[in-house]
Amino acid sequence: MTRIGFLGLGNMGAPMARRLVEAGHDVVVWNRSTARTRPLVAAGARAAATPAAAVADREVVVTMLADPAAVEAVFFGADGAAAHLAPGSLVVEMSTIGRDAVLRLRDSLPAEVRLVDAPVVGSVPQATGGQLRILLGGTPADVEAAGPALAAFGNTRHVGPLGCGAALKLVLNTSTISLFVLVGEALALADQLGLDPAETIEGLGATGMAPFLARIGDRIDDRDVPTYFGLGLAHKDLELALAAADGSGRPPRHLLAGGRDQLAAAVRAGMAGRDVSTVIHLLRGETGR
Template sequence: MIAFLGLGNMGSPMARRLVAAGQKVTVWNRTRKELDGAAVAGSPAEAVSGAPIVISMLSNPAAVAEVVEAAKPGLSAGTIWVEMSTIGPDAVAEVRAQLPDDVRLVDAPVLGTVGPATEGKLRVIAGGDAADVDQVRDVLGVFGTVHHYGGPGSGAKMKLAVMAGQLSVQVLLAENLAYVRRLGLSADDYFDLLDATLLGTAGERLRPVVENGVPETRFKLALAAKDLTLATEGPGEVQTLTAAARDRFAQAAAAGHGEADVTGIVPALLELP
């Protein structure tokens, strides 16, 4: 049996894939949600009771810490807790300190949004003892391809490193588009020429936003601000460009774009005077 904690935009399709794969799944969400084929628990402790594998997919470090604490009375010796939220290595270490010594921990955030989560095409970025990762590899493989990057916290570190680059580039191009508009140039011509550069792929992702508007939310803009906040703490202080991108996302979230898709950073910056 697998306990799955957190049925948000990513958690729901991931839990559905476990059910579709034939796993016995018990789910819990802060606001009660039903999931076809899964049992629904009334509390984290009830959800994890008797589960050899626990998966958490939550919004931020505080939410994870709260749920871990609430789940502790129901945990069994030998359980493997797979923390799949994007919370950074410091929070992963805090989860390890919270959990009983006889409960093992794998950090395994994912790269991808709702579409890949639904299709089982995520990249699972795992950190932890090799034996623990191997024990849950088949379960994690239901979500996509599993990549093990080292000991505890390595998955969380790698996820932040990649997100720092990816999200910073989105802000760079959004600002660049605002510059193009102020110059009185054509956005179509800009994207056509950009395609010949190393930023061409990123431009292809943002071009439809300029032409057709922001798509349905796959990854909330507010979560991008959270990820970059984590990525600029401690060792991340060296990332000054990422810090600037963090501030742009935070500014956009404060202006009411937080629930929009992350690509909403484009209209948010184009709206600036």
């Protein structure tokens, strides 16, 4: 049993924290909205009123937060966690925030606190079922120390030094998000050309798009699916990826920028909380609910 503090109980964080409780760990949870802590308390966790209280005397601290600004606020804002981390404790940063933010966090944390970045591949069903893929960046010793807690979430892979997990997660997410936009634009073109949607999808399914279409088939037909990957978070990831690419001296990332702009329009329309697949319907002129 490990003493764990868990910060951030969103769509992914809540089922992940529950898995830690069910695995027998001693878990203290914190969330900005306290209502999100109640099901975890009922399951056996304890709730803390502040990030500082959530990490006191914890061996491992797991963060699953929205963006770099949220990580900064939780660690270094009012009642922040950083000053209350136990010497020798291990922070497992699982948010999608990019390599630069992970390295800034390392520079700002107390030297005696260890850090690994461990973003996940998968969505709510995988978080609930303990089938996530976890991309770990850090020293071999710190990655090994994170193992007992991370075992509750799924399979781990050590991909390099600190920041490499965060970097690889951005690469993977930009590819997936861009595919949603690509499918939306392809179907919009087919609509404009008067093609039968079912025939178009059948044709796309015979191309290299087949695995992706098999995963999202229900989301093409249904505009009101549960939010597994929030559109606003997807927009944030493309912004992070484009920022990371700036100054490289390479050609502009036109595809990423175009996808970012499509998602930005949806965010401005108040759809940040909808699933990222909503962009397909927006591109086809279907506004949904």
